[in-house]
Amino acid sequence: MENIVQPANIKQLSEFPLIPSNYVHSSYNNNSSATDPDDVSNSIPIVDFSLLTSHDPHQRSTAIHQLGKACQDWGFFMVVNHGIPEKLMKAVIDCTHEFFNLPEEEKQEFAGKHVLDPIRYGTSFNASKEIVFFWRDYLKVFVHPHFHSPTKPQGYRDITSEYTQKIREVARKLLSGISESLGLEESFLDRAPDLESGLQIFVGNYYPGCPQPELTMGLPAHSDHGLLTILINNQVEGLQLQHQGKWLHVKALPNSLLVNTGDHLEIFSNGKYKSNVHRAVVNNKETRISIVTTHGPSLETVVSPASPLVDKDPAAYIPMKYRDYLELQQSNILDGKSSLERVKIPNN
Ligand code: OGA
Ligand code: NI
Numbered sequence: 123m124e125n126i127v128q129p130a131n132i133k134q135l136s137e138f139p140l141i142p143s144n145y146v147h148s149s150y151n152n153n154s155s156a157t158d159p160d161d162v163s164n165s166i167p168i169v170d171f172s173l174l175t176s177h178d179p180h181q182r183s184t185a186i187h188q189l190g191k192a193c194q195d196w197g198f199f200m201v202v203n204h205g206i207p208e209k210l211m212k213a214v215i216d217c218t219h220e221f222f223n224l225p226e227e228e229k230q231e232f233a234g235k236h237v238l239d240p241i242r243y244g245t246s247f248n249a250s251k252e253i254v255f256f257w258r259d260y261l262k263v264f265v266h267p268h269f270h271s272p273t274k275p276q277g278y279r280d281i282t283s284e285y286t287q288k289i290r291e292v293a294r295k296l297l298s299g300i301s302e303s304l305g306l307e308e309s310f311l312d313r314a315p316d317l318e319s320g321l322q323i324f325v326g327n328y329y330p331g332c333p334q335p336e337l338t339m340g341l342p343a344h345s346d347h348g349l350l351t352i353l354i355n356n357q358v359e360g361l362q363l364q365h366q367g368k369w370l371h372v373k374a375l376p377n378s379l380l381v382n383t384g385d386h387l388e389i390f391s392n393g394k395y396k397s398n399v400h401r402a403v404v405n406n407k408e409t410r411i412s413i414v415t416t417h418g419p420s421l422e423t424v425v426s427p428a429s430p431l432v433d434k435d436p437a438a439y440i441p442m443k444y445r446d447y448l449e450l451q452q453s454n455i456l457d458g459k460s461s462l463e464r465v466k467i468p469n470n
Contacts, residue, residue: 131229131259132246132328136330140333141337146337147339166198166372167198168375169199169201171202173185173203174299190300190303196363197382197383198400200380202375206379214285215354217278221261222259222328232272234262247456248456257340258328262325265323266322267321267420269286286324293322293352296381300387304391310430314390315423320419322416325414327411327412329411331404331407332405338404339401343400345458346397347444347447348385349417350383351384352379352414355374359374360410382398384416386418389465391428392428425443426440
């Protein structure tokens with residue numbers, strides 16, 4: 123018998139012994155060999171942030187080289203010695219968990235209607251378009267250039283404000299190193315995307331324990347919009363990334379930041395730094411919380427490949443305003459790199 127439910131939130135469904143049939147992702151299921159346990163990755167690049175901000179030019183250039191290599195070979199790296207207090211990281215995770223534990227009516231006050239609404243609580247990725255849903259609730263909040271925050275739980279505003287400002291500084295410094303690694307001026311990836319007014323989105327992801335985790339998915343394979351995404355989680359694993367055609371579980375170093383390159387870095391770099399493809403799986407034991415911040419251009423920036431990089435090589439992407447891209451990506455179904463494909467110029 124078909125057991126189909128309209129999703130309200132995933133928290134409610136996690137209390138039943140079986141998952142509804144419209145949460146079963148057969149493609150993931152058939153493909154589960156891709157997640158065999160020895161795919162645990164211990165070769166993910168590590169970037170020492172203290173070297174990147176060092177006044178010693180040799181140390182800095184070593185760090186820039188590592189950063190460039192990580193972007194080119196992986197589109198993913200872990201950042202250590204980043205200076206964000208562990209206590210603050212824990213507070214933002216705990217407070218986000220508290221948000222998802224609020225009664226549904228209270229969370230519904232924050233249910234956005236439009237994908238560009240500055241505060242948006244919801245379930246799956248785009249439940250209005252999906253036929254099969256994902257085992258995930260989310261809270262998306264625009265935190266820069268204008269800071270927003272839900273009014274609950276108490277103290278959330280202060281904690282997210284402090285965390286997102288600090289993480290934004292880290293993102294900007296990483297982007298200046300990435301700029302140099304591309305042979306561009308240090309400030310290129312600050313000026314061209316107009317980071318002074320850049321859009322930063324705070325995303326809380328809630329993946330409760332699932333009775334049949336092997337049948338469903340937290341988030342499908344996708345790349346992120348924007349330049350860089352920075353993720354932390356509550357030490358429950360679930361993030362997987364695609365590397366050389368294989369899926370790898372990410373085991374984060376304690377207290378590290380997980381960073382992946384986004385579609386707009388791929389466009390700016392004219393395809394040299396491909397946006398990373400990743401997904402989230404769920405487990406049957408414990409709730410996983412991840413905190414994701416996306417760091418993108420200003421909404422009005424028209425993004426195209428960096429002009430110094432299209433001297434010898436032709437531009438591989440057509441220009442598109444970040445606002446239009448974001449709207450396109452967020453109002454469709456999440457599917458690999460399908461949004462980026464729309465701006466890609468086919469070879470020849
Ligand atoms: C995302 C994302 C992965 C995770 O929010 O874009 O990829 O592990 N999240 O929560
Ligand atoms: Ni993502």
